[in-house]
Amino acid sequence: MQAPNIQPPSAIERREFGFILFKERMMMRHKSFRNPVDLQQYLVITAPSDTYFSAAYYDRPEESMENKGWIGADLIFDIDADHIETNCKIEHDLWVCQSCGTLGKGHQPASCPKCGAQKFEERSWLCETCLEAAKRETLKLIDILQSDFGFSDNDISVCFSGHRGYHVHIESQAVRTLDQLARKEIVDYVMGTGLNPRLHGLDERGLKKHQIVIGPDLYDPGWRGRIARGVYDFLVNIESEQFKTAHDLRKPVVDTLIEHKDLILEAWRKRAPWDAVKGLGIKTWEKVVARAITRQAVNIDTVVTTDTHRLIRLPKTLHGKTGLKATEISVKQLESFDPLSEAVAFKTGMLTVNVVEAHQFRIGNEVYGPYKEQVLELPTAAAMLLLCKKVAYIVR
């Protein structure tokens, strides 16, 4: 079903491919294809549940890792709802201890509170809030890639993974041969790791006792502007519980900030907010900046970007955990992209399934569930999602 439409990557003969098969549930790696037709034929014959290709280019992609002959690799980013804090996870994500069967909500613990074992089956749900959070994060990343790194729409391709996240893929000669160290620096840049605000204009001027604090402005480029906007944002929201309980800022400091909030925000319109209030020194501002940049930074999977041999899901193939299609989106359309309708692969037919338990979910314009121990006839895409999530089985 997926083969005729798949979109082969550029320089297909230089890429390594990997597949997960339905039956064996094992990754078959080190495959290579000389042309798109060979790949399509292979897909039709083997019908894998998941299809991956390497971000890397090799002389001999089919050889073992050390003999492949690495030529270079595209720059890739993986944004997954798993790495983003959302309040709804506690509602819809479950873990099951594999040794005693204990169930819990939210993210899996380090060890089972009942038996102490550490192997869990994670049951994450496909939730709109999480998907939206991942999309926001991707948009933030694209802004950094374009305005700071100078990549154009043509360099960047965005792909909904088919599950809970987005892949951003940059094919550009300029970055192809960057090594792991260089890519690590790029990771640190987008995540704001190791950022020193004093190298971005936060400074003290003048003699002792008469010192004033200066700092970046809202419209400054790069991280300077992001620091300023982050601090502005932080101040606007400072009364919310989330900021009040900041462990690194002591209560009197937070109280001072709250008390003079309007004064500082007003001063920002005149470009000198950093010294608007006496008693708020550079040390305090450094702490405020440290908190403020967490919301400006992008949460990415650090390992994916630094790994120069990574395999990633091939666009237009199915995701084994949802039955949805990995879907390429142009940068311009990302904002309005709706994964729950545009990534639907199975658009016709009905299936009868026995649903054990399912949260509410949406496919296209239709909202389904919640269900509990019900036999239902559902459109194929909805049934497929429940089957892939292992919360339903087919009624024969």
Next chain:
Amino acid sequence: MLNTKSDLAKYSFTIEAAKYVRSLGLNFDDLGSPAYFQILDRAEKRVEEAILHGIVSGAWHNDDIEILSFPVSMILVKAAGESFLKRRYALAEAKRAYGLLKFENKEKLLAVAMGTFNWRIKSLVTTIPQIYDFAMHFADFLRNAPVFHEDKWKLVNRVMIGGEIYLSKEEVARLLQEEVQKHIQSKLEGEKEVDLPIPIRQRVERLGQLLLKHKEEIRVEELPRGITSVAFPPCVKHLYDVSIAGQHIPHVGRFALTSFLLNAGMSVDGIVKLFSTLSDFNEKMTRYQVEHIAGKRGSGTKYTSPNCDTLRTHGLCPGPNEICRGIRHPLTYYRRKLKTIKLEVGKAREQKRGRWVYST
């Protein structure tokens, strides 16, 4: 443009200098003849300076001799065949280049950066807040800057607009030093000349002896065979404790711990045993992976453990303690702490014997 002989004498590693040397049509076999004596002398001196002082001097009398002595020095270093010398010589030449480049005008820096190294770099006419002289593509920056450890060299701490990083002249010269070093080092990895004329062979021998003598001065501190977990840095200590307790560690963490322990001298068996308490332990698989990191499988590369910066990136640094200050690698921490422990143990022993030794 590098258009004067003096430029070529300063920057003999450039494409322009190589072209000039080629245009002279010199014959390699003639190098032994007395006519080249001065060139050989300067060439030997260059290497000698590298061995003794770690930097090649930037003063010379005759441009031609200076230009021609560089490729001859390369032949000498290659012939000596010591990778230690190759590294030291490349660094010494690069330091010399930095010293000279710092004081050049912007055009000369551009000529070297673009002409020989193909950097995408431009000179800024009106400098924004006056501290920036150049804007260069971030990829060229990243090929050279990550080895520096100061905060200002981290990409996240730079002003970057539209893919261009803003830098001062001094900073560009420093990045060029790195590029020059890599350039010379890679040239030195090439095939060495066979059948060297006798006068050259004599000089190679002399340099070899000088190197031997100098190398002895470098004290290489070897790590003990046993492992002392009390000397572990906080990051490794945490990973180590967690694995002893049989709790889950992410893949990056396992790699960091394994490569650290291997480098600190722990055996493959010891590490496999350490992981045996993990719930998903599979001895065959674990052994294979540990041996791979130890360089006993696959490509034979023994992996060094990740540095502090990398551990921070992957969220494995629990935050620095007192000793961590100024340290960039967990193994440095371990060595340093070990030394302190040894000293303390030694002192305690001496005290027991009733003597107090003021050793450092």
